[in-house]
Each structure stands twice: as structure tokens, then as C-alpha cells.
Amino acid sequence: MVSCMTAKQSENPSIVILREGTEDSQGKPQIISNINACQSIVDVVKTTLGPRGMDKLIHQQRSVTISNDGATIIQLLDIVHPAAKTLVDIAKSQDNEVGDGTTSVVLFAGELLNQSKQFIEEGMHPSVIIKGYREAMTKSIDRIRECSIKIAEEEGRRDILKKCAQTSLNSKIISKYKEFFSEMVVQAVEILESDLDKSFIGIKKVTGGSVTDSFLVEGVAFKKTFSYAGFEQQPKKFVNPKICLLNLELELKSEKENAEIRLDSPEDYQKIVDAEWTLIYEKLEKIIASGSQVILSKLPIGDLATQYFADRGLFCAGRVPNDDLLRLAKSTGGVVQTTVNGLTDDVLGTCGVFEEKQLGNERYNFFTQCIGTKSCTIVLRGGADQYIEEAERSLNDAIMIVRRAVKANAVVAGGGAIEMELSRFLREYLRSISGKQQLVINGFAKALEIIPKTLAENSGMDSTDVLNKLRQKHTQDAEDGIWFGVDVINGRCANMYKEFVWEPELVRINVISAATEAACTILSVDQTIKNPKSEQQQAEAAGRLQGTSQQGRPRPQMGRGIRGRGGK
Incomplete structure (x- = not known):
């Protein structure tokens, strides 16, 4: 909307670009605000790091979750700040890509932002910080790959x-x-x-x-599915059975409500009913003719089919979860069928033993001793x-x-050992460069120390004393000292490789790369614009609020009488 002005006012025209009510914040205060928001998230998960970390209890209406897994905690928190949601994304990506290190990646990203905060306040441009962080990330990843211990194809x-x-x-x-x-x-x-x-x-x-x-x-184990009358008459154990896997409904279907059939005589109606029974019986007979002894389907198997199979000494189960059906296909060699036509031996699976057992208060179906087992189940x-x-x-x-x-095929020592080694390595690298990049990379090296520092704090140790000892070990002993970290179990600094605290190099590489990219993304944002709701959206929201009561039921319209066409 462009405002109209007189000729005298046209010397300094006022142009309105954004809608009234738009929130706009920019510059250095905005970057600092984003960093502070991310730091609040870090403070929540910080105490969960390490073997001595504490758990968090998150209460959402009726569901209660107790966990110290970083990704689980952050996903359950209802985070609304747009910049802080970046930490949620990197925790999810770490969980999906590696599975572990979700707390570490959030903690490291937060510390990178914390280190950059003082640079921003002193007037350093964010682009300089981003460039330095990315250079430090590249050097760190190269160092991890250089010093990691390769796993040979051997007995150990x-x-x-x-x-x-x-x-x-x-x-x-x-x-x-x-x-x-x-x-x-x-x-x-x-x-x-x-x-x-x-x-x-x-x-x-x-x-x-x-x-x-x-x-x-x-093999495969899953909970006994919903069953109809006749299920208890079925045998609950087979040796070397043929297994038929179906994605097919085996029950009589009622006609659609809007179906319309015109009949001339009652005999015609009886033919339709008989045809339905004929179809279901043909399907059941084809399954039995295939030699199958265990019939499993993703869709329901009705009471007619259940009793039919029970009378012939066969086992059936409907509504089998899709994941379990796919594991069965993998383990037994069967192929999930969508029709009962062509049930040959090559599409039927088999296993050594099928058995239904009682586990606690539930009954479970077990498929074990499968030839060429490629799936398993942990109970x-x-x-x-x-x-x-x-x-x-x-x-x-x-x-x-x-x-x-x-x-x-490569591992590194945990307990903060690799982070301390990277910190030492970057500080040595600083001697070969000059300018602002030296300050930024030094900040990256300091941020790496947050992992061993937090491990020490969470275990009740003096973090300052621990960091001093670790710096000394990593500087003096280049060979053996490279793997010194925080032994939180015994409350000391120790060689974590000899203590068998190992983790894949990919975990640490992903932590450093994901955290650095998240920090650089947040630092690159210098303006946040929040658009107000349009008049139409506000009207719709008001209409929904007016038309619905607190219980979610339509409000009765008050004060409106019923009039005839000519009433007054």
C-alpha cells in the first residue's frame, strides 16, 4: 500500500511495505537473541550427558516419558522459537543417521554459538565466524580420520x-x-x-x-492377534510347516449401504447370497490345496475362515502387523500374496518350528529355526x-x-578423549595462521572442550581440574595421551581406549559436522520477520472460536426464533 501525499509532502514520501502489525527485528540484537534461545535448549539437555547424567520427566496430558536420550527429550519439548528449532533438526538428523550422540550434538552446537556470542558483541562480522568454523570443522574431521583405529577383519x-x-x-x-x-x-x-x-x-x-x-x-515373534471363535481349536505348534502370507481379507462382506439390486423373485436373492458363500469357500479351498499349514494375513480373517481352518487342523491369524509380515517374508522365504490363485511352493515360506507360547500376560507366536534367517526379534x-x-x-x-x-570399520575413544585431541590439534594449527580466523578457530577449540567438561560436571568431578590434567596429557604424551579422557565411572582421567570406551568414528564426525552447520545457519540469520495473520485468517479463527464450545460441541444459537414466511 502506497500512501498518497500532497505536493508539499512529496519531498519525503512515506512508503508502507509490510502489513500493519508485522514484527521485525534485525541486526546484532537479533543474532544475540537467537543464540540465547538456543542456549536455553542446551541447558535443558546438558545434565543428561554421560553415564552419570540425569533423566528428564516430560509430562504431556496423560503420557509421561522418562528419558535421558537427547533426541527424545527435544522432540517432546514444544519448542516454538524459530531459531531454537534448528537444534531439534540436528538432534533428529543425528538420531536418524547414527542413532547415538544426540545430546552431544546439541551441546556442541550450543557451545559454538556461545563462543561466537563474544565475537558478535565485539563487532566481528558473522561471515568471518562462519568461515572460521567451517575451516576448523574440515581440519577436525580430517584429524579424526587420521587418528581413528581401523577394525581389521579378524577374530577381535x-x-x-x-x-x-x-x-x-x-x-x-x-x-x-x-x-x-x-x-x-x-x-x-x-x-x-x-x-x-x-x-x-x-x-x-x-x-x-x-x-x-x-x-x-x-526369527520372528509377535503378539497373538485378534481372533474369532474356533481359534482355540486350532493346533498351536507345527514342525517344518508351510506358511502362506496374504494381504487378503478372508471373511464375508456385507453389501454397501447404497447398493441397489432389483430382483424378480426370492430365488434370485438366494443366488446372490449363495454366490458370496461360494466365493469365500473357493478361496479357502485353494489355500488348503496349496498345502499351507499356517495362514497369516495383514487383513482380517473372519469367524467362518477361522472355524474352517480349525476343522482341518490348520492355524490362521489375521490383522498381522505389516512390519512383522515383512520380517516373516524375509525369514521364511515366503512372498506376500494379494490373491489365492497360484499359491505354489515357491511363494510359500517355511520354518523349523512354529509355536504359540505364553509370555507374561500375553500369548506370542514364534517362528524359529528358519533356513537362512535374515531377521530377528528382541523380546x-x-x-x-x-x-x-x-x-x-x-x-x-x-x-x-x-x-x-x-x-x-573405524573407531575412536569416547569419554571426551577425541574432543580434547582435536582441541589440542587446532591450537597447534593456530600458530600457522593469523588474523581474525585465529580467534575464531581458537573459539572452536574451546567449544570442543564442553564435552569432557560436562561429563566431569555430571559425575561430580572438578571440571577445571579435569580439563587441566587432560590438556597436560594430550600435550606431553603424543602417542599414549591421544586417547586420555574422563573416566566418570572411577572419577579420574584415564586412557579411554584401554578402558574399552569405543565408538565409531562416524558418530564424532557427524556430531561435529551437524553442530557446525547448525551454528553457521543460526549465525547467518540477522533479521526475523513475523507476518501478522490476515483479516481473513483472523475472521476464520474468530468464527471457529464462536461456533465451538469448550467441549468441542457446536454452540446453540441463542435469541433466534422460528418464523413462518409471513411471520413478524
């Missing part, structure tokens, strides 16, 4: 994978049983094919018993739902770590 490789899984579980709620679960996780990953698709590792949660009652099923036990939920998140992280270790 499996032990290294177990140590990586244990390192991931160190900070989890099931850390007391890390040896028990690390063996289970490595065994589960070894069962997978070369692509290491995590979706073929199922995790089932069964309340009751101890967590040590958890076990791995080399988690525990006394409380919250405990089992957190144990599942912990195992997910451990599985992801082992997968990455198998693919990367």
Missing part, C-alpha cells in the same frame, strides 16, 4: 563391536546390564544381510519379569512400562552404533 572384530555397544549403553538406564545386552545387539546385527536394514530387527515389549529375562529370537521384559520404553530407546541407539561400526 566382534569384541570391538561389543565394546562399541557397551559404550553406547553406558549412559542408558540399562547400563548395569550392558554386557548382557551388548551380546544380544551384536548377535542381532550379525543376523542381518549386508545392507544392515534395521527394520528387520523387531523389538517387542512384554511387561513382567526382570530385564534379564529379555531374549533374542532368531524386552521389565517391571514397569516406563522402564521398558526407555530400554527400547537404549537398544535402538546401541543397534545403530553397531551398524555404523560395521560399515565404517
